[in-house]
Amino acid sequence: MIKEKKNLFYGLIAVMLLVLPFVYDSRSMIILLTQVFIFAMFAMSYDLLLGYTGIVSFGHAMFFGIGAYTIGIFMKQFEPTVPYFLLAVLVTVVLTAILSYIVGLLTLRLKSHFYAMLTLAFAGLFLVLAEKWRSLTYGNDGFTFRTPEVFRDRFDFYLICLVAMILVFVLLTRFTNSPLGRVLQAIRENEPRAESLGYSVIQYKIIASVVSGVIAGLAGILYSMSLRFVNTSVFTMDITLDALLMTIIGGVGTLVGAIVGAGIIEFAHHWLTQLAKVHWIFERWIILFGIVYILAVMFFPKGIVGTLQNMKKRKKHTVENKDDKNISG
Amino acid sequence: MSAQLKLNNVETYIGQFHILQGISFEVRKGEVTVLLGRNGAGKTTTLRTIMGLNPASKGQVQFNGEDIHSLPTYQIAQKGIGYVPEDQGIFAQLTVEENMKVAMKSDNDQTQARLHYILDLFPDLKTFWKKPGGLLSGGQKQMLSIARAYINENELLLIDEPSKGLAPIVVEKVMESIMEMKENTTIVLVEQNFMMASTIGDRFYIIDDGKTVQSGEMQVLKDDQDMRRKYLGIA
Amino acid sequence: MEVFFNLALNGLATGMLIFLLAAGLTLIFGLMDVLNFAHGGLFAWGAYSGTWIYATTGSFFIGIIGAIITGLILGMITERFIIKPVYGNHVQQILITLGLMLVLSELLKVVWGPNQLSAVAPSFLQGSWEVGNIIIIKYRVFIILVGLLVFLAVQYVLKNTKIGLVVRAGVMNKEMVQALGINIKKVFMLVFMIGAAMAALGGVLLGPYSGVIHAEMGMEFAILAFIVVVIGGMGSFPGSILAAILVGLSGSFMAYYVPDLALAANMLLMVVVLIFRPQGLFGMKG
Amino acid sequence: MGLIETTDLTIAFGGHTAVDRVSFSVDENHFKSIIGPNGAGKTTFFNLLSGQLTPTAGKILYRGEDITKLSPTLRTRKGIGRSFQITNVFPNLTVLENVRLAVQSQAGIRYQMLVSYKKYKQVEAKAVEWLELVLLDNKKETLACNLAHGEKRKLEIAMLLALNTDVLLLDEPTAGMSLEEVPAILEVIRKIKETGDRTILLIEHKMDLIMDLSDSIMVLFNGSLLADGTPEEIMKNETVQSAYLGGVGG
């Protein structure tokens, strides 16, 4: 019953977001929400690693960046048409899958911090590649490109991103609630034990890594399509940190948390910059932004969604406990 | 003899769970007091409450007549209380030597003498002196944990299931060492090995569902088969 | 041959500088297992406060002391209010220290303005000696000496006192350390303060090295410091000094002999080390 | 030919040989206990059998097949399951989920990724059954990390039983378990053996308990095999008496 209620709630929000552009005609809000959706996808892909499999990666930007550059290069070097767009998506999927497969294999050898730093190094190498392969990437200044006609209208693009996000959410919810997803959580909790239960851990990690990498790549595609521009910033640590922060603020290992986190960070950012114009005191709004992070940890140690879920569970528990007492007493 | 440690109607919560719901007992100086009870009864939590690791929310814990239940753990320990936790609490990446060093409050002749005594008691520790604690066998870890509590001169020792995982001959040695120590050190022992408990214990308390339900001289329990069956499930 | 010497000497100096930055992090990340993303902020504060104090008092030495004190104070505040609630939880540490990082580097601009500041060495450390064709820059020799000094001091303290053991033990099992009568909170705070002071020292010494300090310097160097700590084998001081020198030398030699890969030098070094020694240079297996 | 056979099984850590040229064999549907002083190499021997460690020398045969180099995962799938001496569970998952994961593996449900795990009702039902058997069904929804020590031991056993493997390697399953429950749990193990053609290897220090359960007892000493025989034979062994049991065990 509770689950149905939850689904109803999610459905309602989805519908609201779907009709929003038809009733509320503010493009900058639309663009902001589009960003939220794109980053939510990216953060969800990160949550699959961090929250469900217990893998900390400092190099998730590399998948995002590959998607962003692939679409940019295809649209710029060839034609901004739908067939080329599809080809770019395909290439992104293949590239990110191969790369995440390799990265997944490395988790076999390396323990947490070392793995995190190695992914950081990989992402760093891609950054250098994007910098140096100037004939294709135009260096760190980057380049603009055109997108196929169908993606040009911002409202349509908003809807595309929203639908993509919903699809990713549904898919990942399924995925994490599948028997395989439960094994991922077991691996997060105690890797050797999962192994001795007869699960080959490395295969699971690779699967998680590939799914996560591909989704991150797709998010990257949408990101650079929304800007119609790409530069080396898509490979920077900042992008990875964004995903990380969104996931943590929303609640690690919850998926919805990633969406909530993306929303909160993007909107807090938006409002705080607006605030900067209200009074000079707020010119240093970044300080406030930093304080938001700090307070988030203080008041929502498990992330917003995580903490809310805990509170709910606690209520349920105390009720159960009481029942218990009554029976025994 | 006066009570060295006294728990008066102690209640403890862990998170929102009400784990201890009224623990009272007295430990007399120079005696071995044994806490008994089923799994999940609250024995470990009782020891942790004394150590301040799960502070009591109600009731008093008095050590030598002084209230200690609101003190931080390290101050409680500094009063001369040693603790052998249930999960041994070995610092896995530190060597056996380093594990001992962290525990040592001083490094004088007396301590050295104690160290000798300990290494005679548990020769394995000497053999693996430079080995990371995490690589020891289960029983060896248990020995190290006991050794760490023995190294300082404590007035009171809280020992949670020392016999767990130890070979019979080592159990015997541990029992002997506890008997030897009794003169200077008071001991609270949680033990499932009834043979051991009944051999070295002077008095017992039975904990059930977070409450002390029975107590008395150890001899009483040895004689009272019904009580044993009721609370401990043994004849 | 002169080229080789020049490259080696300067690479070594750069390595020592990086070690100074990484030393605090080795202490905090390696021993205390705290992922402190605000380390760069502490470092930048050391640079600004030290440079400013130097400029106002005219004494480089007082500037350095000032930076260290700034580090100690900031370290204390940070530990008390930011780090303490999140010991043992990396994920929360990342979030909260990144927040702090934003606050720290933005506050720098409130105090000293958004412009970069120039930082100069005191006159007795300016300039260079020329031996044949080998150029020995005075300030770099100074850095090498300070680096060695810090290294030896830390080694001495860790070898001859219990503090290193206690901290490591405290990270593995905080409760047990307390049950052994040790006030681990105080120890952690002390260690964190020292780590922060080391960051600040690194910061103030970096100033004259490159001639400029700026508010964004923190994040840039923090990543370098993380690299050094990790490839050194976390928590090992010999490891991090070796890793730092490797980073310095590889940067210097690669820029000369394989300039095309210079941008990737650090990352490549890290990849190579981690692939051949997954536990880092001085790390223990498992 | 035994179900599991080892020949000259050896492992050395640095200079220390923890298991030293152990050759043994256990027949199908046999109950063998392993005893020996602390640090004798019992757990290490289990680690070799179950694949947590690879031997420096020697071979392990299972049903005639050389499994020396197989991963723990594959050995479990082939039918060698184990429990751990130091409790080894999934701390932040519920007790039920811990056991459910074992049942799921046993049922071969490994890579299904788009169906909800709740669709597999029989898996959950089976898990509950196991929990009832080890007297832990009242703690189903508790997180494993919040269990008392003895309860964790029971969970550990439940997870092994749920794997339903042909061979059960039990490493001091009753250490820290309360007096009343030890016999009950051992009874469960015995029943399992009898009804299901299981082969059981048990490490225990509680001599009185294993005397009447075991078909045979093997003694490890400083890494080597000291003796292997019926319980009576072992009890008579002088070295065992003096170096392992002391005055208490008898």
Add this chain to the structure above:
Amino acid sequence: SNSKESGNESSGGSTDKQEETQAPIKIGVLASQTGGLEAYGEQTLRGFELGLEYATDGTNEVAGRKIEFVVEDTETKPEVAVQKATKLLEEDEVDFLVGSSSSGDTLAVLPLAEEYEKIMIVEPAVADSITGSEFNRYLFRTARNSSQDAVAGAAAIAADGVKIATLAPDYSFGRDGVSAFKEAAEKLGAEIVHEEYADPAATDFTSNIQKVIDADPDYLFVVWAGANSPWNQISDMKVQDKGIKISTGAPDIAALATMQPLVGMEGFSVYYHDLPSNEINDWLVEKHKEKFNGDVPDLFTPGGMSAAIAIVEALKKTEGETDTDQLIDTLEGMSFETPKGTMTFRPEDHQALQTLYAIKLEEKEGVPYPVPVLMRELSPEETAPPVRN
């Protein structure tokens, strides 16, 4: 309700002339107000505000229409720049865009100018590609571009037979700068004997400098931007003592302070408040000091001012008409007076040709940093970069 309707119609761009002339003209300014380029953003904004005041004689009106401007912070992040630009175009319905501090942000915003068919005045982004491969007809740049810098740099030192080595950061800005410089210098008969690119994030530039020394040039031409500068190390490595003269573009005042070791260096400057001598600059310096407690205008202040002047001048010519095509026609080839003398938007690529300055760094009494002293003005024609769009 009648008047309201007509108001709506007029903003749709039709008949009621009376109404339309009274509607304000809106300008959206994009600049980095936070992050690494904050100081540049601030300079642009100060200049822009003063520029409006100057060009409208303090009335803030042109052809009877008020001018309003809205500032948005790009944070030096392309995605934020796009968000903010869209907000300006959509919600504030600005008639012009101005900006921004980083080339990346600017490039990301260019397609929006095209999509919304609004004029964008690029200031102070420097990348050649903005008026080169990424050009669209809606953008005009008052800022100088990398090539102009390079041509100026070359003009300051290159001559027949002069051997030059270059040192630049290894990213677009440095690479573009050097390739443009090379072209210009070789045209003047100089020889580029070595190109050295350094990791911009490096702390140690020894190897790079060592290579330059190995190449034994007459001049070392440095293209640099960003805080991590090589000046200290150039001097420590005694480059000048080895007979290699240093040349580079003079940066803003904060960075000049770090160039103490380079006193005596000959190079070029985009702007320093002493360099131009004309009335507008005098006005700028005076007003700036008055308004910002004694500070003098810095590197990009006149740029901001020029952008404002360009817009106002164009509007004067169209008599307040903001029709984009008409404005493009007006701006193309338009010359206007700025603190840096006369600028002209070249019709081919909309790059403003402008004066740059050959300078020498000298110590000056009472000034805590080396001061660029004018050697000669480099005329707009002389520094005209090749057309590349």
